[in-house]
Amino acid sequence: xxxxxxxxxxxxxxxxxxxxxxxxxxxxxxxxxxxxxxxxxxxxxxxxxxxxxxxxxxxxxxxxxxxxxxxxxxxxxxxxxxxxxxxxxxxxxxxxxxxxxxxxxxxxxxxxxxxxxxxxxxxxxxxxxxxxxxxxxxxxxxxxxxxxxxxxxxxxxxxxxxxxxxxxxxxxxxxxxxxxxxxxxxxxxxxxxxxxxxxxxxxxxxxxxxxxxxxxxxxxxxxxxxxxxxxxxxxxxxxxxxxxxxxxxxxxxxxxxxxxxxxxxxxxxxxxxxxxxxxxxxxxxxxxxxxxxxxxxxxxxxxxxxxxxxxxxxxxxxxxxxxxxxxx
Amino acid sequence: xxxxxxxxxxxxxxxxxxxxxxxxxxxxxxxxxxxxxxxxxxxxxxxxxxxxxxxxxxxxxxxxxxxxxxxxxxxxxxxxxxxxxxxxxxxxxxxxxxxxxxxxxxxxxxxxxxxxxxxxxxxxxxxxxxxxxxxxxxxxxxxxxxxxxxxxxxxxxxxxxxxxxxxxxxxxxxxxxxxxxxxxxxxxxxxxxxxxxxxxxxxxxxxxxxxxxxxxxxxxxxxxxxxxxxxxxxxxxxxxxxxxxxxxxxxxxxxxxxxxxxxxxxxxxxxxxxxxxxxxxxxxxxxxxxxxxxxxxxxxxxxxxxxxxxxxxxxxxxxxxxxxxxxx
DNA sequence: TGATCGCCATGACGATTACTCATACCAGGT
DNA sequence: ACCTGGTATGAGTAATCGTCATGGCGATCA
Numbered sequence: 001x002x003x004x005x006x007x008x009x010x011x012x013x014x015x016x017x018x019x020x021x022x023x024x025x026x027x028x029x030x031x032x033x034x035x036x037x038x039x040x041x042x043x044x045x046x047x048x049x050x051x052x053x054x055x056x057x058x059x060x061x062x063x064x065x066x067x068x069x070x071x072x073x074x075x076x077x078x079x080x081x082x083x084x085x086x087x088x089x090x091x092x093x094x095x096x097x098x099x100x101x102x103x104x105x106x107x108x109x110x111x112x113x114x115x116x117x118x119x120x121x122x123x124x125x126x127x128x129x130x131x132x133x134x135x136x137x138x139x140x141x142x143x144x145x146x147x148x149x150x151x152x153x154x155x156x157x158x159x160x161x162x163x164x165x166x167x168x169x170x171x172x173x174x175x176x177x178x179x180x181x182x183x184x185x186x187x188x189x190x191x192x193x194x195x196x197x198x199x200x201x202x203x204x205x206x207x208x209x210x211x212x213x214x215x216x217x218x219x220x221x222x223x224x225x226x227x228x229x230x231x232x233x234x235x236x237x238x239x240x241x242x243x244x245x246x247x248x249x250x251x252x253x254x255x256x257x258x259x260x261x262x263x264x265x266x267x268x269x270x271x272x273x274x275x276x277x278x279x280x281x282x283x284x285x286x287x288x289x290x291x292x293x294x295x296x297x298x299x300x301x302x303x304x305x306x307x308x309x310x311x312x313x314x315x316x317x318x319x320x321x322x323x324x325x326x327x328x
Numbered sequence: 329x330x331x332x333x334x335x336x337x338x339x340x341x342x343x344x345x346x347x348x349x350x351x352x353x354x355x356x357x358x359x360x361x362x363x364x365x366x367x368x369x370x371x372x373x374x375x376x377x378x379x380x381x382x383x384x385x386x387x388x389x390x391x392x393x394x395x396x397x398x399x400x401x402x403x404x405x406x407x408x409x410x411x412x413x414x415x416x417x418x419x420x421x422x423x424x425x426x427x428x429x430x431x432x433x434x435x436x437x438x439x440x441x442x443x444x445x446x447x448x449x450x451x452x453x454x455x456x457x458x459x460x461x462x463x464x465x466x467x468x469x470x471x472x473x474x475x476x477x478x479x480x481x482x483x484x485x486x487x488x489x490x491x492x493x494x495x496x497x498x499x500x501x502x503x504x505x506x507x508x509x510x511x512x513x514x515x516x517x518x519x520x521x522x523x524x525x526x527x528x529x530x531x532x533x534x535x536x537x538x539x540x541x542x543x544x545x546x547x548x549x550x551x552x553x554x555x556x557x558x559x560x561x562x563x564x565x566x567x568x569x570x571x572x573x574x575x576x577x578x579x580x581x582x583x584x585x586x587x588x589x590x591x592x593x594x595x596x597x598x599x600x601x602x603x604x605x606x607x608x609x610x611x612x613x614x615x616x617x618x619x620x621x622x623x624x625x626x627x628x629x630x631x632x633x634x635x636x637x638x639x640x641x642x643x644x645x646x647x648x649x650x651x652x653x654x655x656x
Numbered sequence: 657t658g659a660t661c662g663c664c665a666t667g668a669c670g671a672t673t674a675c676t677c678a679t680a681c682c683a684g685g686t
Numbered sequence: 687a688c689c690t691g692g693t694a695t696g697a698g699t700a701a702t703c704g705t706c707a708t709g710g711c712g713a714t715c716a
Contacts, residue, residue, distance in 0.1 A: 002472040003412050008336055009674090023693060036675050038694060043673095048415060055693065057683040065415055072411035076404050083400035084331050087376060087393055144330040337703095351664060364704045366665060371702095383664065385712045 003048050003069070008080070010044040011073040013037055014052060018070045022059040031138040044069075084143065097126050097313045100136040100148040104238070104274045109149065109195070109300070113323040117316060124312045140190060140305045146313045149195065149320065152299040190303045193317070195324035198275040200296040201287050202241060205267045211286045218293035222246050225269040227260050238272040243293040261285055274298060276324075300324065331376050331397070336408070338372040339401040341365055342380060346398045350387040359466040372397075412471065425641045427456045428464040428476040432566070432602045433628060437477065437523070441651040445644060452640045468518060468633045474641045477523065477648065480627040518631045521645070523652035526603040528624040529615050530569060533595040539614045546621035550574050553597040555588050566600040571621040589613055602626060604652075628652065 016026035017037065027037045045052050052066035062070060101110050117124055131139065136148040202221070204211050210220055218241075226240045226248050239260075240248040260271050265284035278287040290296070302317055309317060344354035345365065355365045373380050380394035390398060429438050438456060445452055459467065464476040530549070532539050538548055546569075554568045554576050567588075568576040588599050593612035606615045618624070630645055637645060 002470055003408055003415065004336070004470045005472055006336065006408070008332070008334065012332075022691095024691080033676060034693075035677080035695080039674075042694085050415065057692065059692070068414045069411055072407045072414075075407045079400045079403045079407065080331055080334070083397055086396045086400075087331065087378065142330055142332045144333060352662080361705060362664075363666080363706080367703075370665080385663065387663070 005047040006044055008076070010040045010047070011069075011076055013040040014044055014066075015070060015073045015077065017041060017053065017060060018062050018066065021061070025059075031134055031141065097124060097147065097310075097316050098145045099126055099316060100131055100139055100145040102131070102133050102136065102149065102151045104151070104277055109276050109320065109323055113316070113319040116323060117319040120319070121312075121315045124315050126316060137190065137303070140303060143305075146304060146310075147316060147320075148303045150192075150301050150303050152301060190305055191307055192301045192303045193321070194299055194301050195320060196276060196300045197297060199289060200238070200242070200298060201273050201275055201278065201289050203261060203264045203271050203273045203281060203285050203287050205264055205270075206284045206286050207267065208270075208286075210270075210288070213288070215289045215291050217291050218243060221270070221290070227264060227269045227271040238274065241270075241272050241290065242296050243290075245293075274300075276300060333375040334372055336404070338368045338375070339397075339404055341368040342372055342394075343398060343401045343405065345369060345381065345388060346390050346394065349389070353387075359462050359469070425452060425454050425475060425638075425644050426473045427454055427644060428459055428467055428473040429456060430459070430461050430464065430477065430479045432479070432605055433477040437604050437628070437648065437651055441644070441647040444651060445647040448647070449640075449643045452643050454644055465518065465631070468631060471633075474632060474638075475644060475648075476631045478629050478631050480629060518633055519635055520629045520631045521649070522627050522629050523649060524604060524628045525625060527617060528566070528570070528626060529601050529603055529606065529617050531589060531592045531599050531601045531609060531613050531615050533592055533598075534612045534614050535595065536598075536614075538598075538616070541616070543617045543619050545619050546571060549598070549618070555592060555597045555599040566602070569598075569600050569618065570624050571618075573621075602628075604628060 013026060013030060013032070016030055017023055020026050020029065023037045023041070024034045026032075027034045030037070032040075041053060048065065048069060050065040051063050052069055053060040054063055099110070114126055117126065133150045136145065136150055139145040140148055202210075202216055204216070210216050221241050221244055223246075261273075261277075261281050264271055265282050273281075273287055275287075281287055302320055304313065304317075308314075341354060341358065341360070344358055345351055348354050348357065351365045351369070352362045354360075355362045358365070360368075369381060376393065376397060378393040379391050380397055381388040382391055427438070442454055442456075445454065461478045464473065464478055467473040468476055530538075530544055532544075538544050549569050549572055551574075589601075589605075589609050592599055593610050601609075601615055603615075609615055630648055632641065632645075636642075
């Protein structure tokens with residue numbers, strides 16, 4: 001192999017490791033796991049044909065070959081950054097904003113906010129894309145996204161959740177405050193704002209015995225059949241009630257919310273649902289809060305990197321905040 | 329997405345397209361298909377968020393955004409090249425040569441040559457890796473390999489086979505000559521030397537009715553059961569006789585030569601085999617030439633990029649040539 | 657006008673890569 | 687002996703990459 005087989009990602013990771021002297025620290029900073037960093041470094045060393053880092057018990061040291069590659073990695077990054085700046089100077093669509101969102105926010109919040117924004121600010125163009133929260137955070141840092149709607153799922157053990165980061169309010173918010181549960185410890189710190197802070201609910205078929213009440217007692221969830229969400233990495237899609245104190249009976253597994261909700265409507269089982277989606281359920285589905293058991297609160301947050309937000313992004317942020325307020 | 333999502337491969341492909349004004353020409357030059365080039369450009373354009381190339385019926389033109397990226401792509405390539413040069417100046421193992429080889433050569437030629445070389449030049453260190461011929465050619469061009477043993481499989485329609493390239497002999501060979509069947513039309517031209525030029529053979533079980541003769545008539549291959557090789561891209565692993573004029577009965581599919589040959593020994597069927605592997609068959613297998621039908625000749629060639637070969641690589645080339653001579 | 661050619665785009669598919677979680681191993685400290 | 691901090695690697699899954707085949711478009715030619 002040769003250094004021409006290296007990837008930009010590997011060079012970026014190597015730089016972060018070299019600057020921090022630790023795979024683990026670089027992983028946190030970049031939003032990867034230590035394992036991914038280790039593999040990227042190994043791949044780069046294979047490509048180069050030399051050890052770039054000397055492993056020690058308390059981290060790593062850059063070798064002579066590593067210093068050569070580091071210098072060039074920095075220069076490559078500068079070329080890419082220069083290209084980005086030059087491209088930014090080109091005429092482009094005014095008011096273009098790139099928004100990322102995690103799955104549940106897609107159906108329940110983003111469309112409403114975009115429709116409102118189109119009415120109040122027709123000049124703002126928004127492109128959106130769905131991703132897991134960890135990928136959204138990486139994209140913010142990489143400059144791929146301007147804004148992201150992220151979920152706080154700290155109780156589920158997200159990567160990078162060890163040390164709470166710091167967040168900031170909207171432009172002009174003043175003193176930084178610590179935000180509880182922000183799933184990110186990277187640098188530079190992201191700025192965030194809480195959009196909603198609600199407890200999870202359960203979607204039941206309208207003709208289900210539990211559908212007649214105003215709330216479900218957690219004990220009544222025992223013995224039910226569940227429509228489980230797909231579980232992958234940090235993206236634990238909802239399905240079984242998180243506080244269920246028995247082994248769940250999983251009748252169906254689906255990733256798609258539409259499929260899940262229609263399965264509920266058809267009487268195939270129950271599923272956990274965030275309140276943001278309550279307004280999107282089809283006929284034949286009731287959404288109910290759960291009493292008792294542990295608090296299953298979840299926050300939905302808006303995150304961004306650069307302060308101040310450009311006007312178009314600020315308008316979008318306001319629209320998202322307003323839409324979330326309606327849902328509260 | 330952002331330009332930071334770009335890959336070095338995409339930048340390299342974009343440069344080749346921009347310089348040639350054509351996806352198809354760039355594909356030939358780089359050893360890809362037009363389709364792969366098209367996808368790489370599309371991915372890069374998504375990353376950048378702008379069209380880099382203006383499509384026309386007779387090729388492509390670089391856009392304003394494309395010119396910016398092109399300049400930076402060249403600069404990035406220069407940084408990578410500089411790193412390679414600086415790394416080359418580091419103390420490393422003397423006489424290290426990187427050899428690539430296609431599957432059949434691995435068992436039949438390379439081990440013999442390496443053993444000979446170890447005896448005659450113990451200071452030469454060789455690392456080898458297996459790959460399909462098209463990937464080997466790409467690796468030579470990328471500087472990942474110093475030498476490659478490649479197969480000429482032009483009758484099987486290899487990518488880039490349209491225009492024969494030019495080849496040269498070993499150091500000091502003099503005037504360039506056209507080499508028939510070289511599966512490569514990229515620039516700069518590779519230098520090649522034919523190692524063997526033999527006809528394919530058939531491996532039959534020792535107790536098979538066809539095993540008693542000194543050769544097999546092509547008509548006798550009808551109705552036999554075959555052990556087929558895996559077929560993937562340009563790497564058509566051998567199995568069914570290429571000139572068979574009936575629909576083959578495939579009893580087994582295996583990629584591994586050892587497995588294939590032991591299946592033959594067990595009486596499970598016949599398989600096509602290059603002569604280079606004749607000396608590696610286990611007990612219970614006979615290898616026979618085939619008479620009649622079309623000529624199923626195949627060349628095994630040595631290829632490299634830079635002239636003159638460094639001393640260690642030249643020694644390896646000689647060892648491979650000598651080993652091939654024994655097999656002729 | 658229809659056929660042909662050259663060129664890029666895209667569907668479908670299989671192989672490879674990238675990343676995660678879980679676990680193993682090592683060194684150092686208490 | 688146990689704990690902590692750190693890197694390496696097995697296993698599994700999703701995404702990406704590249705190929706072949708095919709489609710669409712424009713230009714040229716008979």
